[in-house]
Amino acid sequence: MYASVIVAISNKNVDRLFTYKIPEHLEDKIQPGSRVFVSFGPRMIQGFVVEVKNDTDLDPSKIKPIQKVMDVYPVLTKELIHLSKKLADYYVERHIKVIEAILPAALKMKSRSVLKLSDDASTIARETFKKFDDEKIDVKLLDMNDLKQLMPFINSKEIIEEKEFSQHTKKKTRRGIESNYLDIKPSSRAVKQIELLELVEESGPLTYEQIEEEGYSIGVINALVDNGFCKKIDILVERDPYEGRVFYQDEKKILTPEQQHAFDKIKKSIDDDTHETFLLHGITGSGKTEVYLQVIEEVLNRGENAIMMVPEIALTPQMVQRFKSRFGDDVAVIHSMLSHGERYDEWRKIREGRARISIGARSNVFAAFQNVGCIIIDEEHESTYKQNERPYYHARLVAKWRAEYYNCPLILGSATPSIESYARSEVGVYQRLELTERPTEQTVPTPEIVSMVKEREDGNTSIISRKLDMKIRDRISKDEQMILLLNRRGYANFLVCQNCGHVPMCPNCDISLTYHKSNNSLMCHYCAYEEPMPTKCGACGEHDLSLRGTGTQKIEEILRDTYNVDVVRMDIDTTRNKGAHEKLLSTFEKENIPILLGTQMIAKGLDFKNVTLVGVLNADTILNLPDFRANERTFQLLTQVSGRAGRGDVEGEVIFQTYNEDHYAIQFAKENDYRSFYLREMEYRKLARYSPYYFHVLFTISSEYQDRVIKAASDIHTVIQKDVSNRSILIGPSPSPIERIQNKYRFQIILKYKSEPELFKVLHELDNKYSKEYQKTQTSLRIDVDPEYIM
Template sequence: MNIASVIVDVPAKQTDKPFDYLIPEQYKEVIVPGVRVNVPFGPRNIQGFVTGLKTESNFKKLKSIAEPLDLTPVLNPELLELGDWLTEHSLCYKISAFQAMLPAALKAKYEKKLILAPKAALNDLPEEVRHLFAGGKEAKWEEAVEQGLIDTLKKVAARGLVEVVYQVKDRVRKKRLRHISPTVDQSVMKSQFDQLAANAKGQRVLIEYFLQHPEPVELRALLSSLSISQASVKGLVKKGILGEQDLEVYRDPYEAREFQRKEALQLTSAQKDAIEPVLSSINEDRHEVFLLYGVTGSGKTEIYLQSIQKVLSKGQEAIVLVPEISLTPQMVKRFKERFGDLVAVMHSGLSAGEKYDEWRKIQRREVKVVVGARSAIFAPFENLGIIIIDEEHETSYKQEENPRYHARDVAIQRGLTHRCPVVLGSATPSLESFARAQKGVYTLLSLPERMNQQPLPKVELVDMREELRQGNRSMFSSLLFEKLQDRLEKGEQTVLFLNKRGHSSFVMCRDCGYVINCPNCDITLTYHRHKEQMKCHYCGFEDIVPAVCPECASEHIRYFGTGTQKVEEELNKLLPEARVIRMDVDTTGRKGSHEKLLNAFQEGAADILLGTQMIAKGLDFPNITLVGVLSADTMLHLPDFRSSEKTFQLLTQVSGRAGRHELPGEVVIQTYTPEHYSIELAGSQDFDRFYQQEMVARKVHKYPPFYYLSLITVSHEELMKAVSITEKITRFIASRLSQEAVILGPVASPIPRINNRYRYQCLIKYKKEPELKSALKAILDHYQQESASSTLQISMDLNPYILM
C-alpha cells in the first residue's frame, strides 16, 4: 500500500498530528512530501500537506487522497523540518507553521456548495429551490442564503436529496497573456512573403519580424513595437502561418523601472576588516553569527552586497531581511542595480499575485537573492550561502500572532542547517544581540565612522517645558522654527519626524474632562481630520465626532495630542511658502504611493518631509541637512520594559538621515524629559554608554538579556472567567517552576479589553526552567476543549516583544 501522512488544515489540538491517507494509483508519482493535497476529512474536503510516505498504517480503513494541488512540492525537506522546529519553538500548530512559510495565494480557500444527492433528480426537489440547480448538479450556498431558502433546503437535505459540501478552491491565479509565434518553418514563411499583396504592409512587417525572431512574443508588445493593427495578425493566423497561445507571465512589480547595473564600490579599510571574517565563513561553509555594528551611513549595505557577490560566485543563494517600513525603493534599487534579475522582492506593498510570482521565481531557482520583510526568511532556497538581517533591532521581525516566531531565530536555525553565516546589522543593536556579541556567542564586527568621512550630525536637545514657560505654545520650538526658515532660504531639505499618525490623539470635553473611548476596547479613539471621524486602531470601530459631549452636553469638545495632519496644518500657517509632503499610514495606503512620495521629495518637489516611523529608516538623500523630532517622549512612557531602548534606537536612526553627503547635518530633538538617559545619549549618539546604563536597569528588574520571558494571555467575553482562569494558570505554573522563576500575575493586560474581550495575563521571568515548555503544553491541553466550545482564548508567547 502507498500511504501518505498528511497534516490537515484544521488548527486544533486534536488534529495537530499526521493523518494517514491512501495514495490513488494515478497520483503515486506526484504525491511526495511537501505537496499540498485535497483530502476528505469528516463531512468535507480540506487542504493538507504531505509530510511523509509509508507502506503500513495502524488503521484498517483509510480514505484516499482526493487530488494533489501541486505538481512539485511547495515545501522542500528543509522547510518541512523547519516546521517541526517552529512548532516546538513557538508552541504553534504544525499547520500554522507550514502556512506561515507560504504566500497567501497558496493558502486554501473553502467554498460551501449544495449538491444533488447521487440518486436524486432535479424534479424530486420542491419547485422553489429547483432554479438554484438550473445549471446542473451544484448550487451556490450564498445564493440560497440571499434568497432565504435555507430552511426549505434543510428539510430537503433531511430527505436525503441534497448535501452540503466544502470544496477546496485554489486561490492561485496565474497571469496569462496572448502570445504570437510562427507555426511554419522559415522557408514556408519566405514563400508566403513573396505571395503577399503589395498593400498587405502589416503582414509583410510581421513575417519579416518573425524571420528574425522566431520565439513567441506578447501580442500587445508586438503590435506596439511594429506599429501594426491586430487585423494583420489575424490575417496570418487565418492562413496558418502564425499561431496564438496564452502563455503564463510573471506579475513584475518593477517592470516599469529601469535599473542601471552598478559595480562594487571600493571598500574603506574599516569595511575590509569587517567583511574579512564573513568572507572566510562563506569560503569554509561555516555557520557563524556576526553582529555588524556600524554607525548610520557607515556602509553596511556595501558589505552586504559584496558578501552576496561572493556567495553567488559559489553558485549559492542569499536572503536579505529588511524591516517592512525601511523596504524603501532606495534599498530595492541598490540590490537590483547590483544583481539585476537575480533579485526577488517580497513585502506587503505587493499584490497577492505579485507575491506569489516572486515566490515562484525563488522556487523555480530563477533568482538567487531575495530581499524582503519578515516572512521572506522562509524563501524556499535549497543552497543558502548567507542570511542577512538589516536593522536587526527592529521589533517588526517578531511576529505577534501564531506562529509567534522571531525572524532572527529562524535565520540562525536555517544558517545551522545550511552551514552558512548569518549577519545581523544595525547602528543600534538590540541589547540581547549586543550582549551575545560581548559574551562571544556572536562575532562582533565594527564600523565606527561614516563611509565618506562625514561627521555625524550635530544634535541639539530642546526642553519644551522651557519653551512653554517663555510663552511658546506652538508645537515648534523657536530653535527648530529658526532652522526651518534657514533651510527654506538655502533651498535645503528637512525631515520632520513624529511618532504618531492621525490628527489628534484623542477627543476630550473641556468642561467635564470626558474622553471619548472605543465602546469595544479600553482605549481612546484617534481623531482623523481628513475623514472627520474617530477610529479605534485595535478593533476598527469608527464614529463621527459628536457636536456635544455625551456626558454633560457641553459644546466645548477639544482635540488633544499631536498627529501628522495637525503638524501639517500648523506648518502651512507658520511657513505658507514651504512645500510639505506628509508620509504616514493614511497617505501611503495606496499601492505605489510610498515610492511616488519619496521620488517627489528626492526630485526636490518639496522642502519638508513630514512623517511617522516609516521615514526613520533607509532614506539617503544628499539635500537633507536638518532633521526635527517633534516629540521624543512618545514611546518613553509606554508600559514596556523596552521603551527606553526603542526611544534611543528611533532617535539615533532618525538623526542618521541628516548630513549623509557633502552638506553637514543638524538634528533638533524636542522633548519634555531631556534629562532621561535614552534621550540624552541619543543626542550624543553614544550607544556604548546607553548599553551600559540600560543593562544595569535590566539586571535590577530581571529583564532580558539577563532573564528570559514568557507571556500567557487569557481573553474571554466574561471578565470573571478571564480572571479566574488566569489565576488557575498562574497557580499551576508556580507549582511546576523553581523558586528562581519570577511570576507576575494574574494582572489585567495594559489594554484590558479589546473587541469586547477582557484580557488578563501572567508574565514569567526565568533563567533556566526545563519544566516550562511541558507546563505550558499541559495548560493548552487542559483548556483546549473549553477553547473550542466557548469564547475562551489562551495565547502563549515564549519570547514576547510587546507586552500590551
C-alpha cells in the same frame, strides 16, 4: 508506499500526522512537501506530505489512499518541513498554521496546477502536448503513464507548470497570437505579413505589445488572423512589481579598512562552510549595505543563494534600488504590499532558481531556496521582525535556525543593536564587527536638545520650538530638505469637553478615540472603530469641545500654514495603498519637497543627500509606555533618525524636542554613545530581572466576560506555579495595560525564567486545554514566547 500528512485544519485536536496510502500511479509523483487532496471524514481537504515511507505499523486495509496531487514539484523543501515543526514546537503553535505562514497566500486558496507549452517548446513537445489538450492540461487528471510522457519536456522547461486560482488571484494575461502552422504563406506581396508569421513561428506565441515593439502594426496582426494563418490567444505573463522600472548599473565600491575587515571575517566563514552569527555594529551611514552587497556577490560566485531582510516596507524601495542596480534580475522582492499574484510569482522565481537573492520584510525569512549561502538581517533590532499574530515567530530566530542548517553566516546589522544581540556579542556567542566611521568625509551630526518645558515657561506654546523654527526657515531659504519625526498619527490625541471633562472613548476598547481631520471622525487605533466628530458633549450636551494633543495630520497643517511650503506626510494613513511608500519617497526626492514629516517609518534606512536637518518633535512618545523596552526603543529611534541628516556634501543638524532632557536614553542618543547606553540599560534589566538576564513568556487571557478572564487567569497561574521551579518568577495575573480591546477583557501573566527543561511541555498542555475551553466558554489564551512587548 505511505505518506505522513498534516491536514489543513486549524484545530488542536487534529494537529498531528495522519497516514495515507500512496497509490501506485502516484508513487513517482509524491514527495515530502507535496500538496495533496485527501479524504478526511466525510470531506476532501488539502494536506501536506511531511514524510514518505515504505511501510507502516497500521492495518493497511484501513488506510485511505491519497486522492490527488496538486503540484508537479513539492511546494515545501525538506528543510522547510523540518523548520515548520521546530517553529510549531517552540512557539506553541499548530503545525499547519506554521506551514501556512511559510507559504505565499496564493497557495492557501483554491487553486489548480495546469501544464502549458512554453514559448520555446520544440515540435516534439508540441505534438506530445496536443495529445492531451490544445491549451492546458490539469495536473490532477494525469495518471502515471501520462506523466511519464510529459516529464522529459517538463524537466527541459518546454512544458511549464502554472497555477490557476479561483479566489482573489486571477491569471494575468495579455492578448497575443500564435501560428496555426499551415503549410502555406501569405501572398508574396504581403511582405510584412510573411515576416511577422515567420517571427511568430520561430519565437512562439507573442503578445501584441511584443509584436508592436518589433515594428509591426495592428493591421498586419489582424490580416494574419483574418486569413487563418494565426489565431488570437491569451498569453499568461508573470506579474512583475517592478515592471517598467529602469535600474542603472551600480558599481562595486572600494571598501574602507573597517569594511574590509568585516568583509574578510564573514568571507572566511563562507569559505570554511561554517555557521557563525556576526553582529555588524556600524554607525548610521557607515556603509553596512556595501558590505552586504559584496558578501552576497561572494555567495553568488559560489553558486549559492542569499536572503536579505529589511524591517519595513518603507525601506524596501531604496534597498531594492541598490540590489537591482547591482544584481539585476537575480533579485526577487517579497513584502506584504504585493498582491497575492505578485507574491506568488516572486516566490516561484525563488523556488525554480530564477532568482538567487530575495529581499523583503519578515515573511522573506521563509524564502524557498535550497542552497542558502548567507542570511542578512538589516536593522536587526526592529520590533517588526516579530510577528504579532499567530504564529508569533521572530524572524531573527528563524534566520538563525536556517543559517545553522545550511552552515552559512548570519549577519545582523544595526547602528543600534538590540540589547540581547549586543549582550551575546559581549560573551562571544556572536562575533561583533564594528564600523565606527562613514566612508566619506561626512561626520555624524551631534543632536541639540531643546527643553519644551523651558519653551513653555518662556511663553512658546507651539509644538515647534523657537530653535527648530529658525532651523526650518534657514533650510527653506537654502533650498535644502528636512525630516521631521512625530511618532503619533492622526490630528489630535483626544477630544475633551471643557465643561464636564468627558473624553469620548472607544465602545470596544479601554482607550480614548483619536481625531482624524481628513474624514472628520474619531477613530480607535486598536479596533478601527470610527464615529463622526460630535458637535456637542455626549455626557452633558454642551458644545464646548476641545481637541488636545497633536498628531501628524495636525503638524502637516501647521507646517503648510506657517512656512507656506509643500509637505510629504508618511504614516499608516497615507501609506495604505499599494506603492504609496515608494511614491511618497520619490516625490520627496525628485520634486525636492522641503519637508518629509512622518512617524517612525521614516527614521531608518532612508538616504537623501539634500536632507540637512532632522527634527524630533517629541522625543518622549515611546519613553512613557509601560514596557521594559521603552528606553531602548527611544534610544534606537532617536539615534536612527539622527543618521538621516548630513548624508550629502552639507553637514547635518539634528534637534530633539523633549520634556525629559535629563533622561539617559535621550542624553546617550545625543552623544551617539551606544555602549554607555547599553551598560546603563543592562543595570536596570538586571535589577528588574528582564531580558537578556531572563527569558520571558507572556500569557494573555481574554473573554467578553470579566469573571471568566479572572477565573482562567487564576487557573493558569496555579498550573504554571506548580510546574516551574522556584528560580523562575511569575508576575500577575493582573489587568493588561489596555484592559479591554475589541470588547474583550484582558488579563496577563508574565513568566521570567533562566532554565526550565519541562516548560514547553507545560505550555503545550495549557494551549491544548484552552483550545478546548474556547469552544465552551469563548475564553482564549495567547501564549507569546519571547514577546517583543509586555503590554
